[in-house]
Amino acid sequence: MADQENFKVTIDNITTEVPAGTTILNAARQIGGDIAPPAMCYYSKLQNSGGKCRTCLVEVSKGSDKDSRPMPKLVASCRTTVMDGMEVKNITSPKVIEARAGVVEMLLINHPLDCPVCDQAGECDLQDLSFNHGKGGTRYEFERRTFEKHTLGNHIQLHMTRCILCYRCVFAADQLTNTRQHGILDRGDHSQIETYIEKNLDNDFIGNVIDVCPVGALTDRTFRFKNRVWFTKPVDAHRNCPKCCGEVRLWMRGDEVFRITARKDEWGEIRNASDGKMGWICNECRFEKKDTNDWVVENTTKVNRQSVIASNKYIGAIKPPEFMEEVMDGVKQRYMLDIHNVSEVNEPEIRLDLIEGPAHSENFEIADEKREEKELQ
C-alpha cells in the first residue's frame, strides 16, 4: 500500500486527497462539517463495525477516473472505499436526503420514543439523527416490538425496546474483553441483545458498551434517573489507573459526581488518550470513583454550542464583584431569602451520587425524616 498514490475524491464539490483504502465516510470526516454522513452503527475505533444501519448512504455520481459510470444504487459510505477521481454527493443529492429520511423512519419503527424517561436523551445519536434527517411523523400503525427491561450486572441497564441492533456493543465486547458474554439472540424481528442465560456482564472493560451505544439501550445504572444529561456539568479529569488510561469526563452537579464516561470526540466516538492509545476506561473508573477526591480535574469540557448540553452553562461569564461589604463598612450583606434553606431539591440529606442505583421513594422519605428531625431540634 505504501507505494500507492493518494486518491483524489470529491465529496459535495469539495475535493480532498486521501490514502487508498479509505472509506468515503472517513474521507468526508476529514473534510468535516455538514458533509460528513451521519453514522449510527459505524464506529471508527471498532473493527468490522458499520454497514448495518444504512444512515450513511451516499450517492456516487462518478465511480472513478477510469470508469466514470455512476454507481447504480446509493452506497453505504462506511463500507465503500474511495477510488481515484470519485465524485460523491451527500447533502447535495435529494435522493440521499429522501433515502435517509426513510432510514430514520425505519429505525424508529420499533423505537418507543420514551425520550422524556430515557437517560440518553440529550446525547443520543438517534435523537440527533431523527431531528436532523427525519420526517415529522410515522406511517407505522402496528404494535411496537416490546421487551422486558432488565439489568446486565449491577451497573448496566438494558432497555431492549430502544435498541437499533447496531452491533457496536457486540464488537466492543469482542475487542476489549477476553470473553464476550452477550450477543444478539434470535433472528429478524425477534433479535435482541441478551446474555445466554441471564449472566452478569462483569468484565473489567464491559462498561464501555454504554459509551458505544448510540441510543439509550445500554445505560449506566449508577446514573439512572439521577439527573438529565444537560443539567450536569461535564469536566475533564484523570487519575492514575493501573488498568486503563484513567482519562475520563466527570458529569457533575455542584461537587457531586453523577456520572463518569470516557471522553468523546466530535463524532460521538471515544477519543484517544494522551498517550495515543484508545481512551477506553475500566469499570472501576467508571462506576466506583464517584468522588472528586479521586480525580485530578483538568478543565471544563468544551461543549458544542448547538448541543443541548451547553444550555444554562455560563462559560466565560464575568461575575460582578460584590461591593456591598466595602460600602457598608464591613457589614455583611444579608440575603432576604437563601434558596438553600427553603428548597427541597439538592439537599445535603440526600446524596444522589452516593446511591448505587436509581433513587426510589424510600431514599427521599429518609431524607424527609432527617430534615424534619433537624427542624425540630
Next chain:
Amino acid sequence: MITLTNRAKPVDRKPMTFIESIYLWNIFKGMMITLKHFFRKKVTLQYPEQTRPFSPVFRGVQILNRDEEGRERCTACGLCALACPAEAITMEAAERMPGEETLYREEKYAAKYEINMLRCIFCGFCEEACPKDAIYLSETFAPSAYNRQNFIYNKQDLLIPDPETQPEQFAEAKGLREKSKKNNN
C-alpha cells in the same frame, strides 16, 4: 408662520365677556357632564365580590396534572426547566418501585418538583415544552404572601387533588373552574 399641518389654531386672546367672567355657565356645563356619568354603566368592579373574567389565554399559576386514573403525569424529563427563561423550575427524579403504579404514570417520576414563584415570569414555556401534558398554567393568580419562603412552591402545592383519594378537594377545585368559566361567558 409656516405650519406643518394647517390645523393649528391661534390662541384666542380676546378679553372675557361679563357672562364668561362669572364662570357660572361653564361650571354648570361641567356639572352636567358629571351628572350624565351617574346614569352610565359602571366600569369598576366590586372586587373581591365580583371578579373580572380572564381571557381564555390567561397564564396564571402552574398546576401539575394527573391522568384519568389519578396518577401523576410528570416524568421529570426536565424540559420545562430547560425551557424556563427565568430558571425557576428545579426537580429531582426517582424510579417507580413495584406497587407504586397507581401513583405514577411512568417508570420515572418527579420525587421533588419546585417552582420558584419569585422568579417565574408566567411565560408559559413550561406548558409548551411539556411532552407529557403534565404542567399547565391555570386561570388563577399566584396568591400573595407575607414572606418569600411561601413563594417556593413544591410538588404538593402544585399537584391537582387526586379524584380517587381526595374527591372533595377535587370537586371543589372543579367547581372553582366551572365558576370561572361561567364568569367568562
